[in-house]
Amino acid sequence: MKLETYIREFPDFPKHGISFKDISPLLMSPEAMSHVADEFSAHFPSESYDVIAGAESRGLIFASAFALRVGKSCIMVRKAGKLPGPTESIEYGLEYSEGILEIQKDAIAPGQRVLIVDDLLATGGTARAARMLIEKVGGKVIGYAFVIELNYLKGREVIGNYNVKTLLNYDN
Secondary structure (H helix, E strand, C coil): CCHHHHCEEEECCCCCCCEEEECHHHHCCHHHHHHHHHHHHHHCCHHHCCEEEEECCHHHHHHHHHHHHHCCEEEEEEECCCCCCCEEEEEEECCCCEEEEEEECCCCCCCCEEEEEEEEECCCHHHHHHHHHHHHCCCEEEEEEEEEEEHHHCHHHHHCCCEEEEEEEECC
16 A cells, blocks of 8 residues: 555644644544554564553554554644643654653553554754653553654654654655
């Protein structure tokens, strides 16, 4: 399947100089979503992780579909103020802004192996913050799954030496 046909680009969104990769057409296609889940499950053997963590906000969509496909639980890593109950938080940087991510303190049992899923790897700020939060509550990150990677922003250098699967790569 040619996933790139399901991605639209919007130049100068959300600000000048950013070429936004819109996944809306992919989300509208059950076949394309199924393909994403198949590719992630083929790369990461289900016995290598216990929990799938979806990163705010579009990563939650892919994490949910993937978790359902492989029969694993799905947890949320969200922006500040979006999760009830006791949370842990961390400040982080994005390609074009800064923010705070949170996770519920009881989302992961100590020692559980976690696979982080997000739609996009850009600068690596969100992915690194998600990993740090998961580790803060006792989880062990085993890898990352992304639909899109913007190679020119060198996010892999920021997240470190982990098993990473991306389905689409853009060099500019």
